[in-house]
Amino acid sequence: MTDSDNPFGAFVPGPRAERPGAASGPLLGLSFAVKDLFDVAGTVTTYGHPVWAETHGPAVATAPVVLACLQAGARLIGKTITMELAYGLTGENTWQGTPINPAAPDRFPGGSSAGSAAAVAGRLCDFALGSDTGGSVRIPASYCGVFGIRPSWGAVSLAGAAPLAPSYDTCGWFAADAEVLRRVGEVLLPAGGEGPLGPLLRPTEPWENADPDVAAALQPAMLAAERLLGAALAVAVAPEGLAVFEAHFRASQAEEVWASLGGWVSRHEPAFGPGVADRFAAARVMDPARAAAGRAFRRQVAARLRGLLGGGAVMAYPTSPCPAPRRDSSQEALQTVRVRTIGVTAIAGFAGLPEVTIPAARVGGAPVGLSLVAAPGRDRALLALAAALAQEAGLGG
Amino acid sequence: MTDSDNPFGAFVPGPRAERPGAASGPLLGLSFAVKDLFDVAGTVTTYGHPVWAETHGPAVATAPVVLACLQAGARLIGKTITMELAYGLTGENTWQGTPINPAAPDRFPGGSSAGSAAAVAGRLCDFALGSDTGGSVRIPASYCGVFGIRPSWGAVSLAGAAPLAPSYDTCGWFAADAEVLRRVGEVLLPAGGEGPLGPLLRPTEPWENADPDVAAALQPAMLAAERLLGAALAVAVAPEGLAVFEAHFRASQAEEVWASLGGWVSRHEPAFGPGVADRFAAARVMDPARAAAGRAFRRQVAARLRGLLGGGAVMAYPTSPCPAPRRDSSQEALQTVRVRTIGVTAIAGFAGLPEVTIPAARVGGAPVGLSLVAAPGRDRALLALAAALAQEAGLGG
Numbered sequence: 155m156t157d158s159d160n161p162f163g164a165f166v167p168g169p170r171a172e173r174p175g176a177a178s179g180p181l182l183g184l185s186f187a188v189k190d191l192f193d194v195a196g197t198v199t200t201y202g203h204p205v206w207a208e209t210h211g212p213a214v215a216t217a218p219v220v221l222a223c224l225q226a227g228a229r230l231i232g233k234t235i236t237m238e239l240a241y242g243l244t245g246e247n248t249w250q251g252t253p254i255n256p257a258a259p260d261r262f263p264g265g266s267s268a269g270s271a272a273a274v275a276g277r278l279c280d281f282a283l284g285s286d287t288g289g290s291v292r293i294p295a296s297y298c299g300v301f302g303i304r305p306s307w308g309a310v311s312l313a314g315a316a317p318l319a320p321s322y323d324t325c326g327w328f329a330a331d332a333e334v335l336r337r338v339g340e341v342l343l344p345a346g347g348e349g350p351l352g353p354l355l356r357p358t359e360p361w362e363n364a365d366p367d368v369a370a371a372l373q374p375a376m377l378a379a380e381r382l383l384g385a386a387l388a389v390a391v392a393p394e395g396l397a398v399f400e401a402h403f404r405a406s407q408a409e410e411v412w413a414s415l416g417g418w419v420s421r422h423e424p425a426f427g428p429g430v431a432d433r434f435a436a437a438r439v440m441d442p443a444r445a446a447a448g449r450a451f452r453r454q455v456a457a458r459l460r461g462l463l464g465g466g467a468v469m470a471y472p473t474s475p476c477p478a479p480r481r482d483s484s485q486e487a488l489q490t491v492r493v494r495t496i497g498v499t500a501i502a503g504f505a506g507l508p509e510v511t512i513p514a515a516r517v518g519g520a521p522v523g524l525s526l527v528a529a530p531g532r533d534r535a536l537l538a539l540a541a542a543l544a545q546e547a548g549l550g551g
Numbered sequence: 552m553t554d555s556d557n558p559f560g561a562f563v564p565g566p567r568a569e570r571p572g573a574a575s576g577p578l579l580g581l582s583f584a585v586k587d588l589f590d591v592a593g594t595v596t597t598y599g600h601p602v603w604a605e606t607h608g609p610a611v612a613t614a615p616v617v618l619a620c621l622q623a624g625a626r627l628i629g630k631t632i633t634m635e636l637a638y639g640l641t642g643e644n645t646w647q648g649t650p651i652n653p654a655a656p657d658r659f660p661g662g663s664s665a666g667s668a669a670a671v672a673g674r675l676c677d678f679a680l681g682s683d684t685g686g687s688v689r690i691p692a693s694y695c696g697v698f699g700i701r702p703s704w705g706a707v708s709l710a711g712a713a714p715l716a717p718s719y720d721t722c723g724w725f726a727a728d729a730e731v732l733r734r735v736g737e738v739l740l741p742a743g744g745e746g747p748l749g750p751l752l753r754p755t756e757p758w759e760n761a762d763p764d765v766a767a768a769l770q771p772a773m774l775a776a777e778r779l780l781g782a783a784l785a786v787a788v789a790p791e792g793l794a795v796f797e798a799h800f801r802a803s804q805a806e807e808v809w810a811s812l813g814g815w816v817s818r819h820e821p822a823f824g825p826g827v828a829d830r831f832a833a834a835r836v837m838d839p840a841r842a843a844a845g846r847a848f849r850r851q852v853a854a855r856l857r858g859l860l861g862g863g864a865v866m867a868y869p870t871s872p873c874p875a876p877r878r879d880s881s882q883e884a885l886q887t888v889r890v891r892t893i894g895v896t897a898i899a900g901f902a903g904l905p906e907v908t909i910p911a912a913r914v915g916g917a918p919v920g921l922s923l924v925a926a927p928g929r930d931r932a933l934l935a936l937a938a939a940l941a942q943e944a945g946l947g948g
Contacts, residue, residue: 179743195857214853215903218705218741221928225743308615313705341742344615346576346622456611460592506612531618 162254163235164273166190170232171197179227180341184280184334187273189266190233191240191285192217193314201316202236202266204249205424217314219283219325219342226341231279234269238430239415240285240318242266243293243492244479248427252481257299258520261478264294267328271298274328281329281338287318288407289474289499291326292511292525297478299513299521301335301544302328303537306530307506310342319410322503332512332544336537347534351468354383357391360471360498368472368522371515375524378547379470382539386470391459396497399455403500406448408437428485429492452504459505463529468539470526471498473511477520501527508533510540514549559651560632561670563587567629568594576624577738581677581731584670586663587630588637588682589614590711598713599633599663601646602821614711616680616722616739623738628676631666635827636812637682637715639663640690640889641876645824649878654696655917658875661691664725668695671725678726678735684715685804686871686896688723689908689922694875696910696918698732698941699725700934703927704903707739716807719900729909729941733934744931748865751776753783756793757868757895765869765919768912772921775944776867779936783867788856793894796852800897803845805834825882826889849901856902860926865936867923868895870908874917898924905930907937911946 160167165187171194175181188194191201193213200207216224224230235250245268246252253272255263263272267284271294274282284291286304295302303326310325317323325342329335356376361369380386392399411434419434426434463469475494479487502509507530511523526543528536543549557564562584568591572578585591588598590610597604613621621627632647642665643649650669652660660669664681668691671679681688683701692699700723707722714720722739726732753773758766777783789796808831809816816831823831860866872891876884899906904927908920923940925933940946 176743211850214850215704215857215927218703218928221703222706222741222743225741225928306615306618307612308708308710309619311705311708344619344622345738346573346619453608453611460612530612531615531622 161278162256162272162276163251164253164269164276164278165232166200166235167250171230172232173224173230175224175227175229179225180337181223182227184228185231186223186228186281186283187232187234187270187279188220188230188283189236189270189285191236191316192220192283194220194233197233199316202238202240202247202250203424205422206239209422215314218311222341234273234282237266237268238426240266240287240290241411241430241433243289243495244429244488245294246427246429255298255478258478261480261520262297264297264478266290267294270328271295271300274300274330277330281327281334283325283327285312285315286324286326287322288403288496288503291328292473292499292509293495295328295511296473296523297521300328300330301332301513301540302326302511303335303339304502304509305343305533306508309344309531309533317414319407320414321410322407332541336541339533339537343533347531348538349535351466351528351532351535351539352383353467354379354386355389355467355469356386357389357469357471359390359392359396360501363396363494363498364472364475367517368476371517371522372472372524375512375514375543375547376470379543382542382546383468389462391462391469391501399500400493400497402448402451403496403503405440405444406452408440409442409445412437412440429488456505459501459507460529463507468526468528468536470524473523473525477517477522506530508536510536512540512544512549514547558675559653559669559673560648561650561666561673561675562629563597563632564647568627569629570621570627572621572624572626576622577734578620579624581625582628583620583625584629584631584667584676584679585617585627586633586667586681588633588713589617589680591617591630594630596713599635599637599644599647600821602819603636606819612711615708619738631670631679634663634665635823637663637684637687638808638827638830640686640892641826641885642691643824643826652695652875655875658877658917659694661694661875663687664691667725668692668697671697671727674727678724678731680722680724682709682712683721683723684719685800685893685900688725689870689896689906690892692725692908693870693920694918697725697727698729698910698937699723699908700732700736701899701906702740702930703905706741706928706930714811716804717811718807719804729938733938736930736934740930744928745935746932748863748925748929748932748936749780750864751780751783752786752864752866754786754788754866754868756787756789757898760793760891760895761869761872764914765873768914768919769869769921772909772911772940772944773867776940779939779943780865786859788859788866788898796897797890797894799845799848800893800900802837802841803849805837806839806842809834809837826885853902856898856904857926860904865923865925865933867921870920870922874914874919903927905933907933909937909941909946911944
């Protein structure tokens with residue numbers, strides 16, 4: 155997979171879906187790739203699984219978000235590997251190959267938008283589209299050392315994209331440069347939401363949840379953020395505990411996953427790779443009462459977080475509690491990382507908040523990201539702040 | 552319903568959902584209303600039916616499209632009446648009242664976005680959001696004599712909006728002024744898609760399907776379009792016949808309606824008003840083979856139309872084959888109008904094309920619209936063309 159036709163194994167094997175961009179536009183001169191759950195007319199969307207590919211014809215229409223990038227002048231260079239049905243955070247794909255993490259080749263690239271993160275980290279394109287339900291842009295961005303955004307839920311259309319858990323699904327993107335990340339947002343996001351953000355909040359739970367060396371490595375970036383926004387205020391955002399966040403996220407997500415994909419899974423009974431198989435098995439038998447409790451918890455947390463951030467406050471915390479796990483990790487170790495990670499990614503997930511992750515540090519030779527999180531609709535302000543912070547902290551872009 | 556608190560019966564009865572807009576932005580000074588299938592935080596989305604309202608709590612989040620309007624400076628003045636679960640074209644609502652058509656009070660306002668069309672036609676607000684699956688923005692705009700757009704499918708997010716038939720559903724809007732219609736598009740649409748359109752196409756079937764006096768009344772607007780774009784070329788877009796378009800649209804839509812709403816309907820067995828009841832009954836028992844045939848037909852037509860329009864061509868034809876039916880029409884007469892109308896609205900529906908309707912003429916004292924239809928993603932160009940045509944033809948805006 156890592157031959158010259160497919161560096162880092164980032165792209166879906168087979169003929170490359172390539173499209174020229176418009177002759178002018180705000181993204182002229184930029185190249186991009188798209189996660190293989192977005193439709194490109196004339197090609198089959200595989201959703202990371204050969205049985206999905208076999209049971210779906212070529213797309214008639216190109217997903218509007220892809221079309222908007224093309225119309226803005228960007229050139230499409232190919233479709234990137236996703237984990238099977240986007241249901242995981244490692245980036246492993248048994249069928250099409252697991253992309254290499256260009257920033258730490260012995261570690262997972264992160265997922266599910268693994269190929270998009272690898273393509274950007276390996277400088278194969280200027281930006282790449284992914285999707286993020288429970289961390290599928292934020293985590294691979296953190297693991298591969300690139301910028302990534304999970305926009306406000308619903309701010310960017312997912313028409314023409316395969317679903318996972320619709321009330322959590324978002325269309326995000328990656329770039330190696332904060333300014334490119336922002337420029338893509340100017341094309342894809344609705345107008346508005348600019349203007350200053352502040353004060354800076356430091357939520358206690360995700361910082362305490364992070365590995366101590368991760369928290370320490372991110373301090374210089376936090377100090378840079380304080381130079382821009384003033385001293386950070388410590389706040390509790392998850393007094394119930396991040397483990398409770400994870401459990402409610404898992405139950406409410408699983409219910410939606412089965413509602414979206416259970417019909418197809420039941421009809422075809424496809425084989426799944428490690429981890430993914432367990433999650434679909436759990437989704438199939440998820441107790442409706444647990445899912446309902448998850449939804450109720452989510453509503454409470456969402457109201458609380460929206461209240462906290464409505465005046466313009468911005469939270470900063472480690473995107474992932476640890477750098478990417480090594481590729482030879484046991485399934486048990488990966489499951490432990492998953493639970494710790496989703497407790498954090500559920501914060502923005504529950505409330506539909508925009509989150510930008512910045513490649514702020516390295517720990518043991520592997521990247522880790524610092525996230526900035528704001529109120530729904532403040533995506534443009536957040537992208538501007540991320541660019542300012544990257545400059546202030548002397549980071550890429 | 553038409554008292555001073557609720558002119559034209561446009562708004563959902565009860566406390567008005569009002570929100571101030573941002574202090575600055577491109578829509579500053581404009582007021583708007585939203586169809587009551589979009590969420591506004593803190594209020595219950597009724598979806599036009601009291602049982603829907605009883606079985607759904609207050610929304611936690613505001614739909615991103617509504618939030619974007621607020622952030623752009625527009626002021627929300629209320630939520631407008633939709634037909635029950637948006638499944639109809641007359642605008643009738645048994646439970647909350649049928650809005651008055653301000654342009655022709657003895658006729659239906661058109662639906663399902665009836666209240667939004669009535670609010671704009673009655674000058675209660677500058678623009679209003681609606682949704683359009685099979686004509687639910689285009690038809691009430693034509694009937695009420697205002698501008699309306701059904702954007703390219705998926706160009707504007709429907710997050711936080713109740714579904715009807717997702718592969719057809721779009722978020723559209725109304726305005727009494729072509730320039731306001733365009734300005735809202737600049738806020739809500741992705742960037743790009745501008746630039747000249749042409750040549751002008753005159754599809755034979757929707758012109759032949761229109762009442763002769765409607766076709767005649769729209770000629771001056773067609774001549775104005777020819778002054779802008781050159782002589783129209785006659786093309787066949789529906790050689791199978793518009794009745795075939797309608798049948799395949801109906802079957803494929805019904806399948807999606809039942810997939811989206813059948814669970815709720817089966818659980819609560821709500822009573823429905825005339826017409827809507829028949830359609831839900833038909834959706835419940837829709838033959839899967841007929842729905843599959845509809846989907847296959849749709850794919851063919853979509854590929855053909857996208858090919859026809861990909862170079863920039865723009866089609867012009869009557870939005871509706873006749874003006875709004877009178878409110879005392881029989882169910883049989885209304886069903887006949889529905890079939891004739893959906894044959895035309897399915898053209899853009901099948902292929903996900905953007906369609907702008909212009910209040911171009913009056914027939915027998917009632918408005919009729921002329922539609923401009925282009926390739927997916929050309930929404931901004933179409934809105935600019937509509938504004939130019941309105942000026943050239945001496946129409947509102």
